[in-house]
Amino acid sequence: MLCNWCSYAGADLAGVSRFQYPPTTRVIRVMCSTRVEPSFIIKAFLKGADGVLVGGCHLGDCHYVTGNFYTIGKMKIAKKLLQYAGVNVDRLRLEWISASEGEKFANVVTDFTKKLAELGPFKNELKNDLALKAAYYASLKPRVRILAAKERMLTTEGNKYGEIYTEYEFDRIADEIVYDEINEEMIKILLQQKELTLEEISEKTGIDKNLVFLYIIDFIKRGEVEFKEKDSIF
Structure with a gap:
């Protein structure tokens, strides 16, 4: 390009x-x-x-x-x-x-x-394109797009409160956001394909089961996922 x-x-x-x-x-x-x-x-x-x-x-x-x-x-x-x-x-x-x-x-x-x-x-x-597809969808999310567009501003001029981030601080925040957004997108991709249990989601994504549970709770709060208590699936 x-x-x-x-x-x-x-x-x-x-x-x-x-x-x-x-x-x-x-x-x-x-x-x-x-x-x-x-x-x-x-x-x-x-x-x-x-x-x-x-x-x-x-x-x-x-x-x-x-x-x-x-x-x-x-x-x-x-x-x-x-x-x-x-x-x-x-x-x-x-x-x-x-x-x-x-x-x-x-x-x-x-x-x-x-x-x-x-x-x-x-x-x-590439053995499995799940994470790469999730990375693509994550790259379209507002938080990731803001990170990509505002890196120079945040590390040289500062945010609207005048706070200037060091390269280390920016990298730490960026790593957390990228990790979080890709995890969310991987789970969403799997649940769009079929209903799964908590254990199955954890196994397919490689994300710790307790962390998957927290993501699922957020999805339920936002009305994006439903829980079928009888079968313990989402």
């Missing part, structure tokens, strides 16, 4: 200059690298991509001034979602490539392709 103004132009220059790189890439052009949401990346993996390369302008050269600074935050959240879903985060790469760096584009694509070849086909790595 390449920024229209720099990385895409760099790719175009690589072609015009006849720099050689593997033909296995599929380019998606976006107006700015910050337009690439975590959900786009996860959907690419769900569709069978072996890796995702996001290319943008060098920091300070963005045509939208600070767009690529926000890209960094979105990539952080995307990697957390992928990691929890059991995906090797080396399959996602962020690079700054200017319009004049056609050779760099060719080198980056070649290097990334070699790395993916070492990792092997993604379909062989």
